[in-house]
Amino acid sequence: MNAIPEQVKEFCGCFGRIRQEMERLMVGQGPLVEGVLVALFAGGHVLLEGVPGLGKTMLVRTLAEAVNLKFARIQFTPDLMPSDILGTQLIVEGEGGRKAFQFQPGPVFSNLVLADEINRATPKTQSALLEAMQERRVTVGGVSHVLGEPFQVLATQNPLEMEGTYPLPEAQLDRFFFKLKVAFPSGEDLHAILDRTTSGEQPRIARVLEDPERLLRMREVVRQVPLVREVQERAVGLVLATHPGTERSTPLASRYVRYGASPRGAQALILAAKVYALLEGRYHVSKADIDRAAPAALRHRVMLNFEGEAAGMDADQVIAEALGR
Amino acid sequence: MAFERWACGAVRAGAVVAALLVGTGLVRCLGLGLPAWNPWLGGIGAGVFALHSVVNAFWSWPGWAECAAELDRRARTGDRFVTGWELGQRGSRTEMEEIAFQECAGFAGRERFEEFFPVRLPPGLLAGVAPLLSLALLVWSGNLEETRRVAVRRSGLQEVSAVVERLEALAREAEQRGNGDPVLAELAEKLRQGARDLKTDARDPESAQQAAMRELSRLEQMVQALQAGGMPQQAADMKALAEALSGSAEFQEMARALEEGRLSDAARALEELGAGGGGEALEKRIQQALERLAEERARSEGMKRLLEELERSGGKGAVEKLQRMLRQMAQGGQPGRPGSEEGKGLKELLSALQDLKYGNPAEGRGSGGGPERGEGGPGEGEGRVAVQVFGKAGRDADSAGGASGQAGGERDLGTTGTPFGAAGGAPGEAGEDLALTGRLGAGETLSGYLPAAGDNSKAARRYKELYEALAPEAREAVMQEAIPIGSRFFIQRYFELIRPR
Structure with a gap:
């Protein structure tokens, strides 16, 4: 009986320390850091959206350093090929001059994969991550290769209206646990960033988690957090509220939404809410936890129709209306 | 939410019942024929409200989970109530669920929730309470008014109770005297009817006095009409x-x-x-x-x-x-037989009525067990004063009508209360003691009449004749005309003052 509280205590301690370490470099990005960590402990992938130069790559690199996970960075470009991500079969000459195909793993075979500017690659290349993100394995040359745990993809993308970008297909978007927006820092935060990055000494990130197994155990603890039907109903209601043409549709969803959030969105809501519940010191999920997770978990799963796009509507507005019910 | 629907239903039920009660109160206030306020009516209203609330709660009870969720929403407990309730319903719980359950239960027992439940009355409750409060005030005011009305009516009845009893006694006596005489029997019935009307009209002391005067005047007029028949x-x-x-x-x-x-x-x-x-x-x-x-x-x-x-x-x-x-x-009287009960009874009855009317309640005068006028001895009967009368002899006490201008028949209103002297007592033989009624004050009262020589003089005869001719007409005019009772008394008093002596 005492194991659970200890594990919860360990979880909260680790979470706090990692956040503390990351915020040493990520000034003024507290919600972003928290969202990334929530996705990490929930076992989900994160899509970071923001203009270049806001520290998205640094955020992921800092996280990798703090948790001591194998980190790989893939810079997505229009000419990036799937094999560049997944790996390829190479002809290897063995003893006696015998030649054979040998799988050369790509950067996806890491614990933390940074897919930088993922929307600059072609949809074909983007889709190369689909199986890896969902099934935690890749298939090359008819052979499936299981990825190591933990595995998390943190993709960054520039706003879609920028030049040379390809919108992510809905199927891949749905595989991201969270979509976090990287906000431009305030003036005060900008001062702090400049002070820290332009001085002679660079802050060093301490490792909080030495063993990746600890992260996996903490993920198990998160999944054990109980959730009653009344609270789960809140998550279901939120997801259904984003769908047009249902009894629970909000007016904005009925008018401007083409597709609402998927069941993966509801799963993301629940898992994130469990993390938030533990962070709040509770052993159960509340509706407030669901609501707290809703924007990040649903915004990339709500597809606006043409009228919504033309009206400059944002998915966050639809979600906010659903939360206000 | 179901909880709010339930609460609103209860409030609506209360509003409906309150509206019904207010409507009942208004109808009663407007005097549309509903019975007076009964405490049972309030009990029935409260019972209907309670019954409706119970039935409404039974049919629209949202369930414990819904109530727990509502409590969580109001108290911002982090959904501990609903979580604890649902986890408590599960037969087996995991380790984490057990910890969560214990934590929720501990929170519910440890925390104080008064601050989370500020007393905020639902908006609809005011609409229900205001009519109820108005109704209560209305009923309270109605009860006070009813109590006051009953007290006033009781005092009015007390005011005329003596007159009513006297009229009923006169009616009984008229029946006994009549011994089958239809005239006296009818008179007795009219006296009883007058007593009943008097009790009915005595709504308050003021109206009781007016009703008594009106009724007595009517009876007096009726008796006089019978006398003059x-x-x-x-x-x-x-x-x-x-x-x-x-x-x-x-x-x-x-x-x-x-x-x-x-x-x-x-x-x-x-x-x-x-x-x-x-x-x-x-x-x-x-x-x-x-x-x-x-x-x-x-x-x-x-x-x-x-x-x-x-x-x-x-x-x-x-x-x-x-x-x-x-x-x-x-002299204006009937030349009645000495033993005529009708004439005698009418005369005595008229005298009694006039006594009642003018506030000279000479109990037993001319009726009842007391000695009759002109027959009693000195000091006999209540309210009598023995006087020595020096009247003219040769009159029958019964037949002495006391008409104006007759020597020895003169009386003052202060002693007889009869303005015209029609029912006054007759003087007896010279030197005979008579009992004259009078208002007794704190001390002894002695009154009498000493006729002067001028009363029989020739100079006074014409005036006496004129008075005798006009007095009946004047009396009839006073009774027939629409003259206020109070003014009628003064007119009669005036004629009394100008009576020839």
């Missing part, structure tokens, strides 16, 4: 007697006076004839005239009685007896 017959008798006597030359003046209704002059003329001699001849002629009249048309009681007396006395004293009858009739 024989006047036309009496006038016809007098004319017939004049015709019978007109055959003799010595009776010409008397016959003319009889025809013209001047009974006093007729009596005086008869007296002068008697004084002039020829008594037996006169008596014989009078007796013959009366017998002829009796054969032809003897109608009045007085005439019959006179003939009977003459027959008993063998024709002796006819002049004196006729003279006495004429004087009595001239």
Whole structure:
């Protein structure tokens, strides 16, 4: 009986320390850091959206350093090929001059994969991550290769209206646990960033988690957090509220939404809410936890129709209306 | 939410019941015929409200989970109530669920939730409470008004209770005196009806007094009408007697006076004839005239009685007896028989009514167990003062009508309460003690009348005659005209003051 509280205590301690370490470099990005960590402990992938130069790559690199996970960075470009991500079969000459195909793993075979500017690659290349993100394995040359745990993809993308970008297909978007927006820092935060990055000494990130197994155990603890039907109903209601043409549709969803959030969105809501519940010191999920997770978990799963796009509507507005019910 | 729907339903039920009660109160206030407020009505209203709430709660009970969720929402408990409730319903719990359950239960037992539940009345509750409060105030005011009304009516009844009892006693006495006489029986019934009307009209002390005066005036008028019922017959008798006597030359003046209704002059003329001699001849002629009249048309009681007396006395004293009858009739009274219960009863009844009316409740005067007027001894009966009367002799106490202008028949309102003296007591024989009623104050009251020589002087006769002729008309006019009761009293008082002495 005492194991659970200890594990919860360990979880909260680790979470706090990692956040503390990351915020040493990520000034003024507290919600972003928290969202990334929530996705990490929930076992989900994160899509970071923001203009270049806001520290998205640094955020992921800092996280990798703090948790001591194998980190790989893939810079997505229009000419990036799937094999560049997944790996390829190479002809290897063995003893006696015998030649054979040998799988050369790509950067996806890491614990933390940074897919930088993922929307600059072609949809074909983007889709190369689909199986890896969902099934935690890749298939090359008819052979499936299981990825190591933990595995998390943190993709960054520039706003879609920028030049040379390809919108992510809905199927891949749905595989991201969270979509976090990287906000431009305030003036005060900008001062702090400049002070820290332009001085002679660079802050060093301490490792909080030495063993990746600890992260996996903490993920198990998160999944054990109980959730009653009344609270789960809140998550279901939120997801259904984003769908047009249902009894629970909000007016904005009925008018401007083409597709609402998927069941993966509801799963993301629940898992994130469990993390938030533990962070709040509770052993159960509340509706407030669901609501707290809703924007990040649903915004990339709500597809606006043409009228919504033309009206400059944002998915966050639809979600906010659903939360206000 | 179901919880809010349930609460709103209960409030609506209360509003409906309150509206019904308010409507009932308004209908009652408007006097549309509903019965007076009954405490059971409030109990029934509260019972209906409670029953409706229970039934409503039974049918629309949202369930414990819904209630727990509502509590969590209001108290911001982090959904601990609903989580604890649902986890508690599970038969087996995981380790984490057990910890969560314990934490929720501990939170519910540890935390204080008063601050999370501020007393905020639902908006609809005010709409329900305001009519109820108004209704309560309305009912309270109605009860106070009803209590006051009952008290006023009770005091009004107390105000007239003496008069009512007196009227009922008079009615009983009239029945006993009448002994089957239809006139007195009807009079008794009217007295009882008057008592009943008086009780009905006595809504408050002021209206009770007015009703008493009105009722007594009506009864007095009725009795006076009964008393005067024989006047036309009496006038016809007098004319017939004049015709019978007109055959003799010595009776010409008397016959003319009889025809013209001047009974006093007729009596005086008869007296002068008697004084002039020829008594037996006169008596014989009078007796013959009366017998002829009796054969032809003897109608009045007085005439019959006179003939009977003459027959008993063998024709002796006819002049004196006729003279006495004429004087009595001239005084306005009936020449009643000595034993006539009707005439006697009417007279006494009128006197009693006037006593009641003018505030001289002489108990037993002329009725009941007390001695009758003119018959009682000194000091007998309550409210009587023994006086020595020096009145003119030769009057029957019963037949003394007390008409105006008659010596010895004069009374003051302060002692008799009769403005016209119609029912006043008659003086007895000279030197006889009479009992006169009067208002007794703190001390002893002594009153009496000493006639002066001028009362019988020639100078006063004309005025007396004029007064006698006009007094009945004036009395009738006062009774018939729409004159306020209070003013009527002063008019009667005025006529009393100008009565010839």
